Amino acid sequence: MYDFERRLAASRGFAAFCGTDEAGRGPLAGPVYAAAVCLDGARIEGLNDSKKLSPKRREELYEEICARAKYAVAFAGVDEIERLNILGASQLAMNRAVSELISKVRSEAVLVDGNVARGFPIPAICVVGGDSKCASIAAASILAKVSRDRAMEKLELVYPGYGFAQHKGYPTKQHYEAIRKLGPTPIHRMSFLRKLFAEEKHTQNDDARFRGALGEDLALESLEHAGYTLVERNFRSYSGEIDLIVRNDAYIVFVEVKLRKDRRFADAAEYVDRRKTERIRKTAEFWLMKNPCPLQPRFDVVEVYQNSAAGSETEINHIIGAF
Numbered sequence: 001m002y003d004f005e006r007r008l009a010a011s012r013g014f015a016a017f018c019g020t021d022e023a024g025r026g027p028l029a030g031p032v033y034a035a036a037v038c039l040d041g042a043r044i045e046g047l048n049d050s051k052k053l054s055p056k057r058r059e060e061l062y063e064e065i066c067a068r069a070k071y072a073v074a075f076a077g078v079d080e081i082e083r084l085n086i087l088g089a090s091q092l093a094m095n096r097a098v099s100e101l102i103s104k105v106r107s108e109a110v111l112v113d114g115n116v117a118r119g120f121p122i123p124a125i126c127v128v129g130g131d132s133k134c135a136s137i138a139a140a141s142i143l144a145k146v147s148r149d150r151a152m153e154k155l156e157l158v159y160p161g162y163g164f165a166q167h168k169g170y171p172t173k174q175h176y177e178a179i180r181k182l183g184p185t186p187i188h189r190m191s192f193l194r195k196l197f198a199e200e201k202h203t204q205n206d207d208a209r210f211r212g213a214l215g216e217d218l219a220l221e222s223l224e225h226a227g228y229t230l231v232e233r234n235f236r237s238y239s240g241e242i243d244l245i246v247r248n249d250a251y252i253v254f255v256e257v258k259l260r261k262d263r264r265f266a267d268a269a270e271y272v273d274r275r276k277t278e279r280i281r282k283t284a285e286f287w288l289m290k291n292p293c294p295l296q297p298r299f300d301v302v303e304v305y306q307n308s309a310a311g312s313e314t315e316i317n318h319i320i321g322a323f
Contacts, residue, residue, distance in 0.1 A: 001047060001135040005111060005127075008134070012125060014109040018070075019136025020098050021113040022090045023050065023144035026221050027169030028179075029162070029188045030152050031075040032086065034093035035143035036101040036110065037136050038070040047138040049131040050145035051313075062146040065139045072100035073147045078187050085191075091118045097140075098122070113137045115227045128227040159185045170314070171214055172306070215259030216243050219302040222316045228253065237286040240279035244302075245287065252295040254284045256322075259304045268303035269319055277323045299323050 009017045018038040025032060044064055046057065053061070065071060074096035076089035084092060098110050099121050109123045113131050117124035130137035149168055156165035162178045162185065169175070169187075184193060220230060228246040235242045244255040256276070258268035277299070284297060301322035305315040 001133060001138060002043065005134040005136060008111070008125065008127070009109065012109065012123075014123070016106050017109045017111060017136070018098065018101055018105075018107045019111040019113075019130070019134055019138075019140045020094045021131050021137050021141040021144055022093055023141065023148045024169070025086050025090055026171070026218065027189075028171050028175060028192045029078075029164065029169035029185065030148070030155060031077050031187075032081060032090050032093050033073065033075045033144045033148035033151070034090065034097045035071060035073045035140040035147065036094070036097035037065065037139040037143060038101060038105050038107055039068075039136050039139060040070055040105070042068040044068060044135070044139065047135050047142070049138060050141040052132070053142070055149075058142055058146050061139075061142050065143060069139060070101065070105040071139075071143055072097045072104070073143055074100060075148070075151075078189055081189055082191055086189075087116065088118075091116065095119055095121070111137055113141065114225060129225075155187060159187065171217075211259055212257075215257050215304045215306075218259075218304050218306070218314060218316060219255065219257045220244055220246075222302065222318065223255070226318070232287075235283065235287055237283045239282035239286065240276075242280060242283050242287070247293075247295060250296060251298045252288075252293045253298045253300050254280060254287075255300045255302055256280060257302050257304060259306065261307045262305060268305065268317075269301045269322060272301055272322070280323075 018036050020034060020036040022032055022034040024030060044061065046061060050058055074093050076093040080092060081089040094112065101107065102122060107122060109125060110120055111130060111134050112124050112126050115126050115128050117126050127134055127137060131141040152168040153165045161182055163174045167175050184190065223246050228248050231247050232245040235245060242254050243257040246253050246255060256272050258271055260268040280299065298321055301319045303317040
């Protein structure tokens, strides 16, 4: 991680730099947090993408980063998320953190996790998957995640009954049931809840469609974080339906999303059988006839495992070239 970011900064001619990342793009409630970190020569063992660390390990690293590095933490509130959209609010939060940090420490550039960098006060370098490649971005991801988790635990005291201390505002069964029972709070992102209120009341088919849309939302967020761009969603033809069509510089990718609670019976991808893949291929051929594309086609599966149990985290597994 340290060598990667130093080579990257050196290749761009920057001697002093910081990293920034956000936490909280996917939840239904609460602010989005961001942090900016300048390690300034400090080597902290165990830095990684905050999502890959246990809560206990995140807390330990949070304390060490705060003690040994220069940092700043900022957030964008729910009103800003609604006004700007979640991407714009995430960029705003990162800008605030970077602006505060560079008022205290010299930094010639900022390494930004993801593929979007807007309006930063110093030159910005995008690093897709930076929280698992760059030490300073990984440190920022940990500070942002822990700071937001602590904020959501405090909001549980303000709005009891929603389970914010457990799910931190993310879309879990417990959270949806609380919203249905108690209604939304002032910290809920109403633009994120439109699908919930648009659903018919609680029939089995409605619930299945709702969970399918939820799985696609989570898969798309993960793909965009990895550098893909959405082309079309839920494309239908006489042959069938494709959940997501995305692209990057080399491929046009037809994605089947499978949402499951766990792997007790089988991996989610095993539910994509031969008949299903044939329907997807025919639908993709139909799409390509309507939308000629110079990119190489590819068929991926994104497995989404989301257990509604308290404390359970969503696991997303992207299988490239699945069939």
